[in-house]
Amino acid sequence: MRKGRITIPTDENFVEGTKRIADLWGADAVRDCDGTHLPKNALEIADKVYNTYFVVRGDNAWADNHTDELQSVLLMTGYCLATEETLVIDLLKGYSHDQLGVNEENPKKYWQVFDRTTGEEITTWEYIGGGQVRVEKAKPYHEYTVNFFAKNLWDSTQMYNYITNNWNIEKHKVMDTRFPATFEHIKENMRKWCDENKNVNVVRYTTFLYHFFLVFNEINKEKHVDWFGYPMTASPRAFDDFEKEYGYTLKAEDIVAQGTYQNNFVNPTKKFRDYMEFTEKYVTKTVRELVDIVHAEGKEAMMFLGDSWIGTEPYGEYFKDLNLDAIVGSVGGGVTVRMLSDMPNVKYREGRFLPYFFPDTFFDGNEENAIAELNRNWITARRAMMRNPLDRIGFGGYLELASKFPRFIERASELCDEFRYIYDTVKTQTPKNFAKVAILNAWGKKRSWMGHMVAHELWYQQVYSYQGVYEALSGMPVDVQFINFDDVKDGKLSEFDVVINVGDANTAWSGGDNWTDEKVLTEVRKFVHNGGGFIGVGEPTAYSANGKFFQLSDVLGVEQERGFTLSEDKYNITANGKHFILDGVQTPVDYGEDKKNIYALDGANIMDISLSDRFVRKVNVGEVKMATNAYGKGRSFYITGLPYSANNAKLLYRAILWTAGKEDMDKKSYCENPLTEAHFYGDRYAVINNTDKEQTTIFYDINGKAQTLMLNAYEIKWL
């Protein structure tokens, strides 16, 4: 057992206990937590002492004296139906009046009113005060919306916690650093805080400048949540500055975008990309001044990838200029581990693991459940750690509560050791990758491991069948990179064995109208024709144009019947379930939400097809679920959906090997039992059991030599 790379929560009332557990777990860092205070002598307990810090929220004394310098939020009203020629629109209808007020600054300059029935902006409107816009010359039975700026009266995260926990404390207002007086004040606060907190050597920025888009409705329930959304960065000042910097006027609609607010699922427009870059540069430059203050005091600066991270874009071009020491985020599974552990330009990356040491889990008699949650969280995250581990792991909550569960403390201690062993192995050896895989979408590198996310880690029925691809890849012995369509056009495909395109039609994930760019089509076809692999999940390459829906139906060997080609007889309707890809994979495969109306083109090889039990003809029947296709020297694989499961991870791995033409890499450093996985580090193997039960598997070494292994629940066998 060794020491280091572990962060634990502490409290001024639990100093001795902290020391004992720090010793057991080898913890070298302590942190504060909601409702706790760091001991004064915290640096005597640990090498690193983290303290949370809010940059823009909670200084209500200042806020109340500078009400014009509050942050803004760019919002759209609901669609309002005109039934006569005059229509009065209540701007904040449906929005929380506790959180939001109307920013009345120069409406005619910054706001917009749209006829959403024609799509045209109209000018026959006035702000009549009292939060209302009056539209004149409205066309009856057209719908209208107003894009307007609101004031941010209550920090979204505090509001969420406040409501969830029935708090009754002061509501944090949110200041805008674009006002020089406010920014000077914030810097002054930062300096003062450093002076007053000599016992802290890591400033853990819970917030930087801008919260992700999170607004509440008129009864203070969550209304709109987008962990990637930029509407809370927008303000009249930002728009003015943008115009100066980019030479053109940004309009509210460039961000509102018909109420989608250019969320992650929407193909980013050129203007929105400009606005993101503009915001990134501003956030970077502004926060850097605070980081410099912190560094000057000999402290480290750590960013929490959580509340107010918008504009930092850790995979973007400007993040490095923040000069941060560390990033920390919560860990739900393999994807969130890799999202953190692959981030460049910080010295270390830390993951906050579950469970929190809070009374909802740590109550009398619940120790086994707490341990089970710890194990569950660990084994989902561990798959990804085997490929690229976090630099540190940690916990949150009240350590004293955890200390009452001795078996929990012991199990956590084992995991801390296991983590350090994994870390030392993976970081000193070279994990063997069997293929180079590109995930191709409209965001590329900037949204590495962030695909199909809406609210941080929340399950949505519409996305889990695609997120499974990323989760499977996060712990797979392949090199994964995220690329966009510009990368394709720049010839980057030649660096990869396999390209994967995942998602619903018209989303940024599948790519939408990027698939009408002949350069993109040409590059991908050439890549596959010359021997590359292509994997499509859901509605890959889908965009209705030129007689096709799947623009690369020729590569994929499948198309979607949308009613326009029913007249064309389909004879390729028989599945052949025997395939390299399915070797050792349990069937039927779980396709998650699945896709309907997929049919195979002539020549494609159907691996699974579903037949309606309503009627069976000998032609034009069945819906393809999985198919492969040969295209020149290359190969493709299609599947309707791939939710995460051990079985589907194995399926995807085999599909990668097959489409890459690497069948000779089959059963090298490989487990037959899909609930177990093997990793090869040059001088050793790790064979891991991803379950809470004993597992037996045939394990093949890198030369294909087989042996049968028995693994205890959760075990890693190092060979």
Next chain:
Amino acid sequence: MRKGRITIPTDENFVEGTKRIADLWGADAVRDCDGTHLPKNALEIADKVYNTYFVVRGDNAWADNHTDELQSVLLMTGYCLATEETLVIDLLKGYSHDQLGVNEENPKKYWQVFDRTTGEEITTWEYIGGGQVRVEKAKPYHEYTVNFFAKNLWDSTQMYNYITNNWNIEKHKVMDTRFPATFEHIKENMRKWCDENKNVNVVRYTTFLYHFFLVFNEINKEKHVDWFGYPMTASPRAFDDFEKEYGYTLKAEDIVAQGTYQNNFVNPTKKFRDYMEFTEKYVTKTVRELVDIVHAEGKEAMMFLGDSWIGTEPYGEYFKDLNLDAIVGSVGGGVTVRMLSDMPNVKYREGRFLPYFFPDTFFDGNEENAIAELNRNWITARRAMMRNPLDRIGFGGYLELASKFPRFIERASELCDEFRYIYDTVKTQTPKNFAKVAILNAWGKKRSWMGHMVAHELWYQQVYSYQGVYEALSGMPVDVQFINFDDVKDGKLSEFDVVINVGDANTAWSGGDNWTDEKVLTEVRKFVHNGGGFIGVGEPTAYSANGKFFQLSDVLGVEQERGFTLSEDKYNITANGKHFILDGVQTPVDYGEDKKNIYALDGANIMDISLSDRFVRKVNVGEVKMATNAYGKGRSFYITGLPYSANNAKLLYRAILWTAGKEDMDKKSYCENPLTEAHFYGDRYAVINNTDKEQTTIFYDINGKAQTLMLNAYEIKWL
């Protein structure tokens, strides 16, 4: 028992038997059939004697002497991938060489080559003979197609029968009346035939000029079938004539339309509408000359709505100019009855019922099955007859075979009487309609009762969930009309109680981009807001624009989640299964192919929602299956799909009453048991049992007075 309105097949070898059965059934017409010949004295057996007649096919002696005057077919090759700068495309690859040859007339004038990767027409190609086009300066990894004219070497229907029945007879070539010599010859044939067939007084035109689009593949299996398709009307002559008549050049692509050939599911373009009109005018004018010959001979002209009906468009503007006496078509169910019985501008409409008297059904020991098929066909058709009956019914095949099944003869005799009684009742009384319903799609009246049809009456997985709406309506006590978007803009909605929009997004059935026409949106909204009803099935009003997918989501109260609004929290997720519409309707409802990702807007009333068993949150979950909404004074109903069943017919009827605001019409001339239905004719009621089993139902008269009725299998009770 009375006489008339019945047509039976006969044969020169079965004259006495024909007389006996004609007497039993009250048949007043006889017809010939494949493989039979009319008796010479046929007019002594029946008032009407039908004989089949082919206008353009089968005169091979003429065809072989006028090989340049064969009909053409407009075709597109498959998508061909270029891998270098030269690409040779084999035009007939994938097409039957027995059916089709290349029409080499002036390729540079009439053909087109497209780069289907960019959508651009290219000119760097030559026809190099031998059925091949060579493309130069092709862009590697682009796909190319050729639109070209083929020659029609073999009539499609004859080819189908030939292959299906392993015939070995002469293959009928198909002539083009646009060549004057050929047309004169055809008229001469017609005159000669009339002279030679004095024993015939009804010319049953099996073919007019142009076959529906039916081509075969390289192994003579059906390749493309579109019962509404126009490619077999197209030819260099037609294109030349079009240019003279319409003042602009028609291009092959105007019909080929990226390989969709502007089928029924594709929104008709202006040019295609022009071309249809052009063809209708030509077919009408040309066939009229033949009809006039027939009339001059004192015979009637009857059109078979089957093989070569393209360009007649019985619901179009020019059909009346054909001056036809009658139309005959096959009957599969209520929709095909109404398609025939609602047709205007003929003196009588006849339906051919099942089973055919062929050896596949009429073999020893199969009498009960034959009777069951007769009953099944009858009760599905009868529903529609209760609203608007055909003027005549008939059978086909070898009467002698049927005569060997005495119970079949007896049952058919009963049905002939039942038919005559229905006919006399419905045609002399006024069937009570409880609402006026418009089906709104891009075709409107022209495709009355033809919605969602591909090949005549064939089942397709993608359409039955929508065809069920028409089938249900065909026998429902409501007035049904089919309208298009121009009708909406012309203010026609005011004539109706309820508008129904049915189908998949972007198809001509739901309407596609017609829903971006602000006049359409305004008219429909106004109609509903002022008290009208709106029913949407599947993806009604769907077109992605202006932040909406269902353009009338405000009316419908539901939208489809396509990934762009996942950030918006959805709280309206609880179903209330109690509703007027569901009173007496069995649940769960059968939605057929169903639709995923439908969610309810605030204020809508969910009647059914499905919850994923994967994960249940308290927000953003569930997929709505049925919902109602209030909109001004009006109402809407949404359902994901409505395949035909007795239960779904009842559901739709109740939805019509409810959206029309006619709850007071509930349980008036109405049956509780959905397997039975009531019709009111002013002086009497018909209560029908649509099943082969005894049924008990509570029946309500027009004043709502209830009584319990017991109905035998198939029975109609006249009250």
